[in-house]
Amino acid sequence: MSSIYDFTATSLAGDDVPLKRFEGQVLLIVNTASACGFTPQYKGLEALQQTLAPRGFSVLGFPCNQFGSQEPGDAPQIEQFCSINYGVTFPMFAKIDVNGNAAHPLYQYLKNAKSGLLGSSIKWNFTKFLVDRSGKVVARHAPTTKPEGLVKEIEGLL
Incomplete structure (x- = not known):
């Protein structure tokens, strides 16, 4: 696989979504959870979406239950939580694993493209x-990095 556009992910509604649909956009791909200390970052992620989407940007959210079982809900529960509590309008996908043998192929690709500090x-x-915009992974940011702290870096790619 040569870019993220070669992958498909399942939406919260259960539809297969080719990531080629986002070709030409700057993307922020995030593994999310509804019961995490970082969950309030949904607010910042949605603010990025609202502000920068008209310029060719999108957040893609991938719920994951691998860390402290902090995403125990099913797809309808996740969708309802994100909508009611944070007004999320960016694409949210079905719950996935990001580590281990069952890690989603997209996350295998992302992790190989940009290793973390540890x-x-x-x-x-x-x-x-x-x-x-070309599908190249250009940066990886820790959970402690707030979405609003990424504005200048994202704008530099737009």
């Missing part, structure tokens, strides 16, 4: 991968 494994929820 190796390639995802260490916690809300790890963020920034992808340029």
Whole structure:
């Protein structure tokens, strides 16, 4: 696989979504959780979506229950939580694994493209991968990096 556009992910509604649909956009791909100390970052992620989407940007959210079982809900529960609590409008996908043998192929690709400070494994929820318009993974940010702290870096790619 040569870019993220070669992958398909399942939406919360159960539909297969070719990531080629996002070709030409700058993307922030994030593994999310509804019961995490970083969950309030949904607010910042949605603010990025609202502000920068007209310029060719999108957040892609991938719920994951691998860290402290902090995403126990099913797809309808996740969708309802994100909508009611944070007004999320960016694409959210079905719950996936980001580490281990069952890791989603997209996350295998992302981790190989940009290793983290402590190796390639995802260490916690809300790890963020920034992808340029050509589909190249250009940065990886720790869960502690707030979405609003990425504005200048994202704008530099737009």
